[in-house]
Amino acid sequence: MTKTVTIAHGNGGEENNELIKNIFYKHFKNEILEKSEDAAVIENGKLAFTTDSFTVSPLFFPGGDIGKLAVCGTCNDLAMMGAKPKYMTCSVIIEEGFSTRDLEKIVKSMKKELEINGAIVVSGDTKVVPKGSVDKLFINTTGIGEIEHAGISASNIKEGMSILVSRDVGTHGATIFAAREGIELESSLQTDCASLYPQVKALIDAGIKLVAVRDATRGGVSAVLNEWAKASDICIEIEEESVPVQEEVRGICEMLGFEAVDLANEGTFVLAVNEDDTSKALDILQQTHQSASILGKATLQHKTKVILHSSWGTKRFLDLPTGELLPRIC
Amino acid sequence: MTLELKNLYDDFRDGDTIKAYAKIIAEDAKKLKKPINIMEVCGGHTHTIMKFGLPQLLPDNVNFIHGPGCPVCIMPKERIDHAYVLAMQDNVILVTLGDMIKVPGSNGSLQDARAKGADVRFVYSPMECIKIAQENPSKKVIFFAIGFETTTPMTAVLVEQVIKQKIPNIFFHINHVTVPEVMVELIDSRDVHVDSYNNQIDAFLGPSHVSVISGSKIYDKFPKDYGRPVVVTGFEPVDAMQGISMIVKQFIHERCELEIQYKRVVNHEGNLKAQALIETYFEKMSLFRWRGLGNVPDSGLKLKKEFADYYAEILYKEILPIAEIEDHKLCICGDILRGMAKPHECTIFGTACKPTTPIGSCMVSSEGACAAYYKYGNLL
Numbered sequence: 208m209t210k211t212v213t214i215a216h217g218n219g220g221e222e223n224n225e226l227i228k229n230i231f232y233k234h235f236k237n238e239i240l241e242k243s244e245d246a247a248v249i250e251n252g253k254l255a256f257t258t259d260s261f262t263v264s265p266l267f268f269p270g271g272d273i274g275k276l277a278v279c280g281t282c283n284d285l286a287m288m289g290a291k292p293k294y295m296t297c298s299v300i301i302e303e304g305f306s307t308r309d310l311e312k313i314v315k316s317m318k319k320e321l322e323i324n325g326a327i328v329v330s331g332d333t334k335v336v337p338k339g340s341v342d343k344l345f346i347n348t349t350g351i352g353e354i355e356h357a358g359i360s361a362s363n364i365k366e367g368m369s370i371l372v373s374r375d376v377g378t379h380g381a382t383i384f385a386a387r388e389g390i391e392l393e394s395s396l397q398t399d400c401a402s403l404y405p406q407v408k409a410l411i412d413a414g415i416k417l418v419a420v421r422d423a424t425r426g427g428v429s430a431v432l433n434e435w436a437k438a439s440d441i442c443i444e445i446e447e448e449s450v451p452v453q454e455e456v457r458g459i460c461e462m463l464g465f466e467a468v469d470l471a472n473e474g475t476f477v478l479a480v481n482e483d484d485t486s487k488a489l490d491i492l493q494q495t496h497q498s499a500s501i502l503g504k505a506t507l508q509h510k511t512k513v514i515l516h517s518s519w520g521t522k523r524f525l526d527l528p529t530g531e532l533l534p535r536i537c
Numbered sequence: 538m539t540l541e542l543k544n545l546y547d548d549f550r551d552g553d554t555i556k557a558y559a560k561i562i563a564e565d566a567k568k569l570k571k572p573i574n575i576m577e578v579c580g581g582h583t584h585t586i587m588k589f590g591l592p593q594l595l596p597d598n599v600n601f602i603h604g605p606g607c608p609v610c611i612m613p614k615e616r617i618d619h620a621y622v623l624a625m626q627d628n629v630i631l632v633t634l635g636d637m638i639k640v641p642g643s644n645g646s647l648q649d650a651r652a653k654g655a656d657v658r659f660v661y662s663p664m665e666c667i668k669i670a671q672e673n674p675s676k677k678v679i680f681f682a683i684g685f686e687t688t689t690p691m692t693a694v695l696v697e698q699v700i701k702q703k704i705p706n707i708f709f710h711i712n713h714v715t716v717p718e719v720m721v722e723l724i725d726s727r728d729v730h731v732d733s734y735n736n737q738i739d740a741f742l743g744p745s746h747v748s749v750i751s752g753s754k755i756y757d758k759f760p761k762d763y764g765r766p767v768v769v770t771g772f773e774p775v776d777a778m779q780g781i782s783m784i785v786k787q788f789i790h791e792r793c794e795l796e797i798q799y800k801r802v803v804n805h806e807g808n809l810k811a812q813a814l815i816e817t818y819f820e821k822m823s824l825f826r827w828r829g830l831g832n833v834p835d836s837g838l839k840l841k842k843e844f845a846d847y848y849a850e851i852l853y854k855e856i857l858p859i860a861e862i863e864d865h866k867l868c869i870c871g872d873i874l875r876g877m878a879k880p881h882e883c884t885i886f887g888t889a890c891k892p893t894t895p896i897g898s899c900m901v902s903s904e905g906a907c908a909a910y911y912k913y914g915n916l917l
Contacts, residue, residue, distance in 0.1 A: 213649065
């Protein structure tokens with residue numbers, strides 16, 4: 208562990224896990240926390256409970272803003288445990304001098320997203336801090352949801368199960384990167400930021416058994432697959448050609464030297480189902496996004512690892528992303 | 538028809554074409570009299586080779602030696618310390634390119650400096666410095682310039698604009714290095730461990746983007762004076778496979794030539810305008826110390842004397858450390874860069890030395906040989 212916290216410790220990858228394990232888990236240790244799921248399952252499996260903080264810069268970006276993100280992020284964590292989002296809290300830390308008009312715009316966009324989830328904000332907090340103490344606005348939301356499909360877990364994946372993704376990957380990360388200071392690429396890309404409960408509900412209603420579900424936020428699809436491979440002590444084998452990536456995202460990745468599977472998403476999830484449910488699950492996912500795809504399946508090849516197969520017969524490990532994402536030099 | 542970005546790479550990643558080249562190489566390689574070792578000089582090639590799993594497609598008698606062409610990896614610690622010290626000065630904004638901010642010096646990396654409150658920024662184009670300087674007129678913007686021939690013209694354009702526009706608050710710390718000089722060093726250098734000149738390099742895969750600027754002419758002397766064929770090759774897997782195939786064919790036909798695989802962009806002369814721009818502002822440094830390799834004559838660039846007013850290395854001379862800092866004793870990066878060893882032969886590879894805690898130069902940037910082996914190569 209390094210002596211000071213660096214940006215890399217918040218990347219959703221290896222350093223991030225190290226920080227959580229060595230400091231937070233060490234002291235907060237309990238059975239529920241150690242399951243390390245998207246949301247904690249409490250009250251004998253009836254409720255899902257989660258929290259998330261949002262610090263995105265810029266606050267407004269193509270296809271969304273920090274408010275939409277703050278509701279989607281927390282509600283999606285609940286949906287990923289098969290829960291219907293019900294009650295939320297909303298805490299904001301505002302930098303002195305922030306525009307009230309922008310604040311209202313953000314809150315309105317939160318309201319719109321709450322309606323999609325059928326959730327309400329029932330408690331909140333407001334802090335204003337001197338200029339320079341935070342970057343414009345930080346939001347924390349906490350949510351409680353009612354579990355409609357029990358037993359979803361990252362550690363239940365067995366040999367032969369199929370791994371699917373709900374849409375093309377990496378759009379949020381690429382959009383934010385393109386809009387960042389120092390990069391400033393012009394593109395018509397929009398973030399994938401969206402509430403996932405409606406899609407999860409459609410899968411549940413169709414009678415599909417959801418083995419594992421996780422939204423591929425920081426660390427992208429790579430992080431989810433690696434966490435699953437470890438948690439389930441299984442190998443996940445993926446066909447590189449079946450990973451859906453929008454042309455524009457691919458272009459940005461090519462230019463900057465990124466891999467789309469490492470980039471963050473805010474409305475994309477990975478799903479593990481029994482082999483029998485595969486085509487039905489794909490049909491349902493494709494009703495929302497035509498780009499949904501079967502990535503590959505769980506095998507016993509190299510337990511705890513993710514293997515990527517190329518169309519010319521080579522293979523390699525797909526590792527957890529490490530470090531801060533930085534554009535390549537030449 | 539409009540040209541889309543995907544047109545630039547789609548065909549060059551075509552599975553069937555790659556497989557076809559693998560077949561040609563395997564057939565040709567049967568006629569080789571002895572195994573050949575091809576050095577891909579550039580880290581970008583190392584990355585391509587490992588990411589696309591190309592060694593899995595090659596016969597046993599065609600091997601890769603991973604070269605020193607990663608601008609971040611070859612930066613000696615004392616120069617990283619320069620960046621760190623400059624970044625920690627009051628009223629300084631230190632600007633550099635991508636991966637550079639991750640590399641640890643003896644006090645830590647630029648990321649650590651940033652965590653301690655230093656203003657460190659990375660840019661995709663050095664020209665961004667102008668905007669940063671204009672937005673922060675009371676601060677000094679120091680551009681920590683790194684890279685081979687590929688990125689040098691971008692720094693030269695920035696120098697030109699700073700002078701033309703009379704921008705008072707942009708300064709330069711120059712760490713540009715050149716490819717042919719280090720290739721000569723690798724062929725000629727005496728290895729201290731085994732006390733011999735016995736390098737293993739039979740041929741070179743030349744980086745295409747360097748030749749976009751400098752032309753293929755910079756490699757004329759390698760087939761002629763050193764008996765080593767060079768094929769200037771692109772960075773997509775089909776490019777790399779074609780480049781390797783061209784090298785193998787030279788050996789079976791007993792030719793020793795300079796060839797260009799990447800004909801769609803590279804020619805013999807290169808970009809003369811860019812070369813003139815580099816000439817205007819830069820001159821050779823008599824020695825540049827490469828991490829893992831030591832001092833290499835004429836391999837570094839510095840700003841010419843008449844531009845000393847912009848040269849951070851002179852302006853901040855008193856606070857910049859000069860002592861050379863050696864790498865960890867167990868680190869074998871020097872041997873890896875000379876082709877004497879592979880990353881997994883190092884005792885600290887993947888244990889004490891990992892991308893998150895790099896000890897040697899080759900683990901530092903994603904384009905270093907050790908980092909590429911760590912990330913992609915575990916299946917081999």
